Amino acid sequence: MEHKNVFCQRRRCHSFLELKFALLAIAFFMLSHAEAYDPLDPTGNVTIKWDVMSWTPDGYVAAVTINNFQMYRHIGAPGWTLGWQWAKKEVIWTMVGAQTTEQGDCSKFKANIPHCCKRTPIVVDLLPGVPYNQQFANCCKGGVLSAWGQDPASAVSAFQVSVGLAGTSNKTVKLPKNFTLQGPGPGYTCGPAKVVPSTVYLTSDRRRKTQALMTWNVTCTYSQFLASKNPSCCVSFSSFYNETITPCPSCACGCHNKNNCIMSNSKAAHRTGINTPKKDNTPLLQCTHHMCPIRVHWHVKVNYKEYWRVKIAITNFNYRMNYTQWTLVAQHPNLNNVTQVFSFDYKPLVPYESINDTGMFYGMKFYNDLLMEAGPQGNVQSELLLQKNKDTFTFKQGWAFPRKVYFNGDECMLPPPDTYPFLPNSANANPITSLTMAASVLLAVMSIW
Secondary structure, three states: OHHHHHHHHHHHHHHHHHHHHHHHHHHHHHHHOOOOOOOOOOOOOEEEEEEEEEEEOOEEEEEEEEEEOOOOOOEOOOOOEEEEEOOOOOEEEEEEOEEEOOOOOOOOOOOOOOOEOOOOOEEEEOOOOOOHHHOOOOOOOOOOEOOOOOOHHHOEEEEEEEEEOOOOOOOOOOOOEEEEEEOOOOOEEEOOOEEEOOOEEEOOOOOOEEEOOEEEEEEEEEOHHHHOOOOOEEEEEEEOOEEEEEOOOOOOOOOOOHHHOEOOOOHHHHOOOOOOOOOOOOOOEEOOOOOOOEEEEEEEEEEOOOEEEEEEEEEEOEOOOOEEOOEEEEEOHHHHHEEEEOOEEEEEEOOOOOOOOEEEEEEOOOOOOEEOOOOOOOEEEEEEEEEOOOOOOOOHHHOOOOOEEEEOOEEOEOOOHHHOOOOOOOOOOOHHHHHHHHHHHHHHHHHHO
């Protein structure tokens, strides 16, 4: 009987452990599929807003606005791509300010042919310079959206769409579903469309308010893990107080491009057409031990009495891509006392009001906001002057180097902490040296006598 009780207790124990493991597995699965979260930009997202402006005999006309509310992550060339799935059998009659990539099968329409009949349309922005009658407010930028923290006026894109075979009232309209956003590559996950209070508009004289007939929002968040299995940049360190240069870790961005890279001193680096981008954005990298498209170098340059100076250099190793409107984010405890930034624009990021240790650097317009492709011109650099806080300031144990570095919104790989440049140990008193000095002084005194 006792053996039976022991067996039952063991069985209950195993059952409890199995249940605990299952709950942990479910929690991990839920967290891994939850919306992406960036601790340095906790509210950053791309919001897609649909405003139904008028009803038509078989549907509605809507203004679709894409707002990039990410503080330091922009959407670069070739721009955003927006997709969704219709809830019923809707078609797009016309579009202004954007277009679908495919028309689809419209054979059942005899007279007026819709712009798109696909059940899952894919929409892209128009290029600059299109005819005026095809333009819409905030359209036609080639899909490029600035980061909200860098240029809010350029962080919005919009187009107008006329939808047919849809509902003609708030109760009969079915919201599109399964939204997707490419910006320009993968990484964004979009939630379901949700009806929100109708958008209110002000007339040009700002004396009258009008509002949309119906509004729904879609929120998309970015995950670097979905975008790429490997980092896209790395960081190296150096300082005035140590001759050692801490390089980027080997294969920091993966070495899958090692077989088709080009040596910097090779004649192939100067051949015609090497800088022509590919449609799939396949990189052509300069051969390095880290095999990263971007390297950020942080150099502790000078130590003054009340200040210390840092030099930041960003180098592009990709022959097929230049970076327009690039951004660099660093997290460092002394960024709460930035005195001067010499050739970059700077903006502190304060996602948590009580902590001011993160800042965004970006190029000055028409000066160095374009990071050229790999080569002699493929770098930008600046210097940073910081005031010392005597209560916390030290060069010991890697304090002078950033905790996190992001380039264009992607976190860069830092070297291991035990490889950081370190302060030389203070010289200890040497008894032999002391005796030698004492003897020298004694001889000098005796010679005077």
